[in-house]
Amino acid sequence: MTEFMIDLQGGAKAPLYEKIYEYIKSEITAGKLAKGEKLPSTRRLAEGLSISRSTVDMAYEQLRAEGYIKAEPCRGFFVCDITGLYRLGQKQPDAGEENVADREAVCFGETGDRRMEIDFSPYAIDTESFPYNVWRKISKNVLLDDREELLFAGDGQGSRQLRETIAVYLHRARGVNCLPEQIVIGAGNEYLEILLSQILGGGQTVLMENPGYPQAYRTFRNMGCEVKTVPAGEDGLSVEAVRRENPSLVYVMPSHQFPLGSVMPLGERIRLLAWAAGECGRYLIEDDHDSEYRYRGKPIPSLQSIDQSGKVIYLGTFSKSIAPSLRISYMVLPPELLERYRNRCGFYATTVPRMQQEILNSFIREGHFERHLNKMRGIYRSRHDFLLGELKKREWVRRIVGEYAGLHFLVEVESALAGQEICARAAQLGVGVSDIEQYDLRREKAASGAVEGQKTEYPLLLLGYGRLHEAEMEKGLVILDKILSCETHRDETDEYKK
Numbered sequence: 001m002t003e004f005m006i007d008l009q010g011g012a013k014a015p016l017y018e019k020i021y022e023y024i025k026s027e028i029t030a031g032k033l034a035k036g037e038k039l040p041s042t043r044r045l046a047e048g049l050s051i052s053r054s055t056v057d058m059a060y061e062q063l064r065a066e067g068y069i070k071a072e073p074c075r076g077f078f079v080c081d082i083t084g085l086y087r088l089g090q091k092q093p094d095a096g097e098e099n100v101a102d103r104e105a106v107c108f109g110e111t112g113d114r115r116m117e118i119d120f121s122p123y124a125i126d127t128e129s130f131p132y133n134v135w136r137k138i139s140k141n142v143l144l145d146d147r148e149e150l151l152f153a154g155d156g157q158g159s160r161q162l163r164e165t166i167a168v169y170l171h172r173a174r175g176v177n178c179l180p181e182q183i184v185i186g187a188g189n190e191y192l193e194i195l196l197s198q199i200l201g202g203g204q205t206v207l208m209e210n211p212g213y214p215q216a217y218r219t220f221r222n223m224g225c226e227v228k229t230v231p232a233g234e235d236g237l238s239v240e241a242v243r244r245e246n247p248s249l250v251y252v253m254p255s256h257q258f259p260l261g262s263v264m265p266l267g268e269r270i271r272l273l274a275w276a277a278g279e280c281g282r283y284l285i286e287d288d289h290d291s292e293y294r295y296r297g298k299p300i301p302s303l304q305s306i307d308q309s310g311k312v313i314y315l316g317t318f319s320k321s322i323a324p325s326l327r328i329s330y331m332v333l334p335p336e337l338l339e340r341y342r343n344r345c346g347f348y349a350t351t352v353p354r355m356q357q358e359i360l361n362s363f364i365r366e367g368h369f370e371r372h373l374n375k376m377r378g379i380y381r382s383r384h385d386f387l388l389g390e391l392k393k394r395e396w397v398r399r400i401v402g403e404y405a406g407l408h409f410l411v412e413v414e415s416a417l418a419g420q421e422i423c424a425r426a427a428q429l430g431v432g433v434s435d436i437e438q439y440d441l442r443r444e445k446a447a448s449g450a451v452e453g454q455k456t457e458y459p460l461l462l463l464g465y466g467r468l469h470e471a472e473m474e475k476g477l478v479i480l481d482k483i484l485s486c487e488t489h490r491d492e493t494d495e496y497k498k
Contacts, residue, residue, distance in 0.1 A: 017055045021063060024068070028079055041076055116431060118430060118432065120434075122258075124407070126467060129375065129379060134368050141362070158183065161358075165364050175302055190215055204249050205249065206247060207241075209253075211232060214441065236252070237250070249283055250283075253286075253287050253288075269303055272303075273312075283337075293407060312334065322360075322369070387409065387465045388400065390474065396414045399411070399412040408464035410462055414484075439462075
């Protein structure tokens with residue numbers, strides 16, 4: 001068993017768990033910790049460093065989430081095989097070449113026309129905490145100068161100033177390496193996916209994980225793409241499945257897959273990049289869904305941040321971090337697709353109003369966005385912890401998946417009722433809940449009894465907490481208690497309404 005001598009006193013000011021994480025990560029990537037080598041137990045390392053065991057637990061959890069180590073029951077933690085992977089496709093910058101890294105420059109919760117009183121929608125966010133006063137002040141300031149250019153349509157890619165701001169933000173927050181010229185701003189991810197289909201041309205085959213994100217699936221199909229699906233696994237998208245299907249495009253959510261919440265390990269990410277780099281015309285569409293919200297450890301780096309071959313098309317949005325009505329999303333194109341974009345779609349006018357772009361630019365540059373994001377992380381973490389604690393008290397909860405990130409849990413429940421029946425009964429009582437089959441991407445092609453690759457012995461429910469206060473969550477869970485506790489009385493529909 002390896003012993004570690006980690007200096008927790010010197011160096012940069014950072015949390016202790018992060019220093020442990022960085023030390024072990026550097027040892028693995030440098031080859032000093034070999035594949036299969038066993039790490040000290042969390043208790044032993046904590047004692048050796050004279051720190052709390054929870055600190056070591058957080059460092060190990062971050063390493064495990066990113067694929068550097070794996071846990072084996074009753075045995076401990078072991079180093080994963082990533083030997084040589086960082087060198088894959090790596091190019092040395094030419095002398096004088098600019099180092100981009102150094103640049104500073106379907107609404108669930110509604111049934112018919114009746115809105116749910118308690119909405120566990122995984123899409124919902126807290127709108128009560130929107131910074132109205134700040135947004136109002138910036139909006140007034142934008143109009144103070146009577147600048148005539150604000151009335152013009154502006155650059156089709158979006159405001160140059162906003163693209164510069166987004167490029168800096170993405171590098172600092174997600175490790176994305178790009179120039180402002182690579183960014184295209186649009187009104188929502190669906191618009192950008194439509195635009196991307198036109199940039200790449202017809203006849204594309206898109207591969208997606210199932211269950212997955214229905215909006216993207218429908219958009220690509222509407223644009224004439226052949227959309228194939230493969231089962232989503234606990235470690236995200238299987239590269240072996242990608243090789244078998246051999247598509248031209250792979251739509252992937254590596255940092256927090258929706259709806260399962262899985263994280264793709266580093267090794268699989270690099271293998272996926274290697275597959276994309278193996279043939280001209282292959283690209284990976286990285287939808288960085290819910291990347292802002294992670295409640296344990298630090299955020300998982302983006303796939304684009306380790307791409308050395310220009311194969312990742314990065315999609316992001318401000319809909320969940322600020323407000324859905326803002327309708328400002330962004331797409332980062334690889335350099336080789338820029339000319340194709342300009343030739344085929346460069347004449348399109350921007351779909352985001354110029355004034356909205358100016359307001360958002362000021363909101364980010366003046367530090368308001370960072371403060372708002374930190375505030376929302378605190379609010380969502382509190383709601384996450386409360387709901388998680390309440391679910392663990394329920395006898396009908398068998399398993400909870402996808403905790404510690406995003407804005408929802410996937411909950412496996414002990415019930416003889418089908419998931420759709422549970423959701424229907426909850427809707428009758430004013431509680432909006434969705435089950436995993438609603439995210440089965442094959443449902444439009446044929447009525448399938450089970451979600452691809454998912455066990456169906458027990459129902460899987462999605463419980464979102466973004467919009468709900470603690471009292472509302474508790475009330476909603478009490479209603480679910482009644483539904484699930486009366487499951488044997490299937491014909492006595494009034495029983496669980498009491």
